[in-house]
Amino acid sequence: MQVDYIIVGQGICGSFLSHELIKAGRSVLVIDESKPFSSTKVASGVINPITGRRMVRTWEIETLMPYAVAAYQAWGEELGVELIRQCNILDFHPTPQMVLAFAERQPFEQEYLRHPQNPDQWKQFFTYDFTIGEVDPCWLIDLHTLLDKWRASLQAQQILREDAFVLEECQITREAVRYQDIQAQKIIFCDGVAGFNNPYFKNLPYARNKGQALIVRIPDLPRSNIFKQSFTLVPWREDLFWVGSTYEWNFTDTNPSPDFRNKAEAHLQHWVKLPFETLDHLAAERPANMERRPFVGLHPVTTSVGLFNGMGTKGCSLSPYFATEFANYLVHGTPILPQADVRRFTKILSR
Numbered sequence: 001m002q003v004d005y006i007i008v009g010q011g012i013c014g015s016f017l018s019h020e021l022i023k024a025g026r027s028v029l030v031i032d033e034s035k036p037f038s039s040t041k042v043a044s045g046v047i048n049p050i051t052g053r054r055m056v057r058t059w060e061i062e063t064l065m066p067y068a069v070a071a072y073q074a075w076g077e078e079l080g081v082e083l084i085r086q087c088n089i090l091d092f093h094p095t096p097q098m099v100l101a102f103a104e105r106q107p108f109e110q111e112y113l114r115h116p117q118n119p120d121q122w123k124q125f126f127t128y129d130f131t132i133g134e135v136d137p138c139w140l141i142d143l144h145t146l147l148d149k150w151r152a153s154l155q156a157q158q159i160l161r162e163d164a165f166v167l168e169e170c171q172i173t174r175e176a177v178r179y180q181d182i183q184a185q186k187i188i189f190c191d192g193v194a195g196f197n198n199p200y201f202k203n204l205p206y207a208r209n210k211g212q213a214l215i216v217r218i219p220d221l222p223r224s225n226i227f228k229q230s231f232t233l234v235p236w237r238e239d240l241f242w243v244g245s246t247y248e249w250n251f252t253d254t255n256p257s258p259d260f261r262n263k264a265e266a267h268l269q270h271w272v273k274l275p276f277e278t279l280d281h282l283a284a285e286r287p288a289n290m291e292r293r294p295f296v297g298l299h300p301v302t303t304s305v306g307l308f309n310g311m312g313t314k315g316c317s318l319s320p321y322f323a324t325e326f327a328n329y330l331v332h333g334t335p336i337l338p339q340a341d342v343r344r345f346t347k348i349l350s351r
C-alpha cells in the first residue's frame with residue numbers, strides 16, 4: 001500500500017489533520033489504537049476565550065475561535081451531525097474578591113465578559129451568595145460524535161488501521177517511511193502523551209498534566225449553559241453533565257482518585273439544588289508543554305517525520321487552525337506560525 005502520509009493517532013489532532021490532508025487531495029492512512037481514556041475522550045470540549053483568575057484573553061483567540069467555529073460547523077454539515085453549539089459560561093463568583101475582580105476586568109473585556117440577563121432565574125437551581133459573570137461567546141464541541149463519525153468515515157474509506165503503532169518496526173529515512181506493508185512519504189505523529197517518548201521529539205519541553213471529571217445525571221438542570229463555581233458543570237450526552245476538573249502536575253498514576261470524587265460530590269451537594277447521581281469517573285493526561293504553545297511541523301533533520309501535538313488544555317480551539325496550517329505547509333509549503341512551528345526547537349531536536 002502506498003500513501004502520502006501515515007498519521008499515528010486519531011484524537012482531535014489526528015482527526016483534523018487527516019481530514020485537512022484528504023480535503024487537499026492527499027492520501028493518508030491513520031493508525032489508531034482505540035483507548036477509552038485518551039485526552040480527547042475525557043475532555044469536556046469547551047472553547048473559552050477567557051482564562052485564569054486574571055480573566056485575560058487566551059493566546060490568539062481572536063483568530064483561533066472564529067476559525068474553529070467555522071471549521072466545526074462545516075465539518076458537522078459534511079458528516080450530517082451538529083458538532084458545535086454556543087454555550088456560554090456562567091461564572092458563579094465564589095467570593096467577594098472574585099466579584100470585585102470581575103467588575104474591574106469587565107470594562108476592559110467587553111467583547112467577552114458581561115453580566116447575565118435575569119441572574120435570579122438561577123436561584124431555583126443553585127445555591128450562591130454572590131453575583132454571576134458571563135463569558136460570551138463560549139462554544140461546546142461534541143468530541144465523541146466527532147471522533148466516532150470521523151472514525152466511521154475513515155473505516156468506510158478503508159484508510160484506518162485499528163492497531164498499536166510500533167516505532168521500532170518502522171523504517172525511516174529522510175526520503176521515505178516504510179511500516180509493515182505501507183510505503184509513505186512522511187509519518188506524522190498525533191499520538192498525544194504517548195508521543196512524549198518518541199526518540200525524534202523526546203527533547204521537546206513536554207509536560208504531563210492530569211485531569212479528572214465525574215459524569216453525573218441531573219435530569220432537570222437546563223443545558224443552555226456551562227456553570228462554573230470552583231468546579232465546572234458542562235452539558236454532556238443526553239441528560240448528563242461533565243463535572244471537572246483538576247490540573248495535576250505531580251501524580252503517581254493516571255487513575256481516577258477517590259479524593260477528587262469526594263470533593264466534587266461534596267461541592268455539588270452544596271451548590272446544586274437538584275438531586276444528582278454519579279455515573280462515571282474519568283481521568284486522562286493532557287499533552288501539555290512548558291511553553292503553552294503547540295508543536296506543529298516536520299523534524300528539522302529527519303524531514304520525513306512530523307509532529308502535531310502539545311495542545312495542552314486547548315485542543316478544541318488550537319487543532320482546527322493549526323491542522324490547516326500544517327496541511328498547507330505540507331501541500332503548498334506555506335509557513336507555519338513561528339510560535340507553533342516545531343522548528344523553533346531546531347537546536348535541541350538536532351542533537
Ligand SMILES: Cc1cc2nc3c(=O)[nH]c(=O)nc-3n(C[C@H](O)[C@H](O)[C@H](O)COP(=O)(O)OP(=O)(O)OC[C@H]3O[C@@H](n4cnc5c(N)ncnc54)[C@H](O)[C@@H]3O)c2cc1C
Pocket residue numbers: 008009010011012013014031032033034035038039040041042043044045046047163164165166190191192193194195210211212213244245283284285286287308309310311312313314315316317
Ligand atoms: C479532563 C480534561 C478536560 C479537558 N477539557 C478540554 C476542554 O474543555 N477544551 C479543550 O480545548 N481541551 C480540553 N482538554 C485538552 C484536550 O483534551 C487535548 O488538548 C486534546 O484532546 C489532545 O488531543 P490529541 O489528539 O493530541 O491527543 P489524544 O486525544 O490523546 O489522542 C491521541 C490518540 O493517539 C492514539 N495513540 C497513541 N499512541 C498510539 C500508538 N502507538 N499506536 C496507535 N495509536 C496511538 C491514542 O489512542 C489516541 O487515540 C481536556 C483534557 C482533559 C484531560
